[in-house]
Amino acid sequence: MGFIPLFLLLSLTALGAASGEEAEDEYTWHLRKVPLVLNKRTVILSSPEFKAEAKPQLNVTCGIECQSQLPLPSVSDLENFLSYETVYENGTRTSTEVYFRDFDVQTEHAVIMDSHTRRKREVYGTDSRFTIADKQFVTNYPFSTSVKVSTGCTGILVSPKHVLTAAHCIHDGKDYIKGVKKLRVGILKLRSKRGGKKRKGSKKRNRRSLEIKPSFQWTRVKRTQVPKGWFKGVSEDVAVDYDYAILELKRPQKQKFMEIGIIPSVKKVPGSRIHFSGFDDDRPGQLVYRFCSVSDESNDLLYQYCDAQPGSSGSGVYIRLKEPGKKKWKRKIIGVFSGHQWVDVNGVQQDYNVAVRITPLKYAQICFWVHGNYADCRDG
Template identity: 60%
Template structure:
C-alpha cells in the first residue's frame, strides 16, 4: 500500500457518522459530573495465603436476562461493594471502606439495546478474525503499546504512568489471591533484535524509515474502514526482531470488595476489575479512562481491544467486534479471543468534546472473558466485559490519584 493511501486511512473517521436516517450522530466524549468516592477508614487485614489456582475462565453464572432482572443495588450495597482491598508487595493487606456522594442512579439496568443471538462463536470457531500485530511501527506505538502482559497469564492496559487496569480474577479467584500474585509482575512490550551486532545497527535507511513494510495499513484503521481480511494469523510481516517484555514489579493491587464478597455470584461479575500500581513509572503513552457510553452511541456499535492470547506466544493480538447486548454493568459480545486476553482494556475512538474534531481513544471496559450461563433452562455462552460506569470511573480515578480532586468530571 502506498504512503498516501496509508495516511488517508489514518485520517479517516472511525465510521460514517449517520444512523441511516440521514441525521448525523454525535459520537463525542461528553464530560459529565461523576459521583464522589472517598475513603472512610482503613483497617489492617491478615495476610492472605496466596494459594488459589489461576483459572482464567469465568465460572458459569448469571446471563444477560438474569443480569437485567436483578434489582438495582442500594447506596449502602454499592458502598460495601466499592470498598476495596489493597495487597502490598510484602504480602500485607488492608481494607478501605468508602463513602459515595452525588450519586445519580441511572435507569439502565433493565434496558436492552438489541437481542443477543442464540448462538455465536466463542473463542475461535471457523475463520479467525484476530490480527497479530507484528510490525514494529504499530507494535511499539499507541494504542497497541498500551497493552501489557501479567506474570499470572492475563493481559492489562496502561492507564497512567504507573498504573495498569486488568480483570480482578487475574489476581484473585473470589476467595483468595492466586499463586504468583504476591510477586506479581507486569511485562511492557519492547523489541528484541535477532542475531548479532550487525543486525542491531541496520542500514541508515532502515533506522530512518523503519522496516520495509512500515507503510502497511494499521489493522485498527482497516477495521474502522470496514475492510476486514479473513484468515488465521493476520497482521504485518515480522520485522527485524521480535517482541519481548520488560518486566516491572507491582507495588500494590487494589481490588473491589464486590468481587471478593460475591465469590462467583452474579453480582461479583460486575466488579471483575483491579488496578495495579507499578514500582517504577514507564515512559509509554497510556490510555485515558472514559465512561462507557451506551452501544447506540458507539461508532458502528464496535469495540476494540488487544491482548496476549495464549495460542500466539509473544504476539500482541488485536480484534474488534460489535456489542450484542448490554446491562448496566456489562457488555456482551462475541469477539474472537483465547485465554490470555483476559484483562485487556476495551476502548473506543470518539471526538473530543472541546472542538468535536480531534479524535481520542479511551478505555471504557475491561474484558472479563468467556462465560456459560443458564438461560431459561438452556446453556448459553457469552464473552463478557465490565463497563466503566460513572461510579467505577470515580473509584478507579481515586485509586490512581489517591484523592478525588482530579476525578470530578469524566
C-alpha cells in the same frame, strides 16, 4: 487471521471514524459529573496466603433478562461492593470501606434502561484476530498500552504507573493467586540484538547482523487493589460485574497510556464496535488485536463474540468517539475483558465473551486509585 499488514490495520482502526462521520453529534464523548467514592475507614488485615491457582475465568452468571428483573442494589449494597482490599509488595494487606457523595442509584443505572435491544447471535466462525507483526507498530500507541501480567493475563496502562486488568487475574474470589506475591508486568520494548559472525581480522561484528525486535521489559508491582464485589460471599451472582483491578508499578513508564472513560450505551458507539488487544496463550509473545460489535449489554456487562483465547483476560476494551467541539477522535477504555461466561438467558445457558463496563461509580473508584485524589475524577 495471522499477521496483518500495516496499511490494512490502519484502515481497520479508522473504521470507527469513517462510520461516525455521518453522525458527528451522536458519536461524541459527553462528559458528565461523576459521584465521589470516598474512603471511610481502613483496617489492617492478616497477610494473604497466596495459594490460589491461576486459571481462566469461567462462571455461570445471571443473564441479561435475569439482570433486568433484579431490583436495583441499595446504596449500602453498592458501598459494600466498591469497598476494596489493597495488597502491598511486602505481602501486607488492608481493607478500606467506602461511602458515596453526589450519587443517585437511578442515574447510575439509567444508561441501559431505555435502550435495551437484542441482536441476533453471531456465529463463531473464522478466527478474526490479527497478530500485530510490525515491530515498530506493536510498540506504538494504541497497541503499546497493552501489557502482560505475570500471572498469565493482559492489562492496559492507564497512567505511567498504573495498569488496569481483570480481578480474576490476581484473585480467585477466595484468595490471591500464587504469583501475586511477586507480581510483575511486562511491557514490549524494541531492543537490539547482535548476532552473526565476526569478520576475519576484525573485532567488530557485521552491522547487518544487528537485529531489532520487541521483547518484554518487566517491572515489579508495588500494590494491587481489588473491589470487594469480586469476593465470594460479598455478592451473589454478580461477581463478574466487579472483575477489575488496578496494579501500581514500582517504576513509571515513558510510553503513552490510554485514559479511562464512562461507557455510553453501545447504541451511541459507531457500529456498536469495541476493540482490544491482548497476549493470547495460543500465540506466545505476540500481541493480538481484535474488534467486533457488541451483541447485547446490561448495566454492568457487555456481551459479545470477539474471538479470544486465555491470556487475553484483563485486556482494556476501548472505543473511539469524537471529542466535544472538535473534529478529533479519541480512544478511551470503557471496559475490561473478563473472558468466557455461561449466561442464563430465559432459563437456558448461553455462552458469551463478557467485558465489564466502566460505570460512573467504577470510574470514580478506578480514577481515585490511579490519581490518589478526587479533584481529577469529577468528570468522566
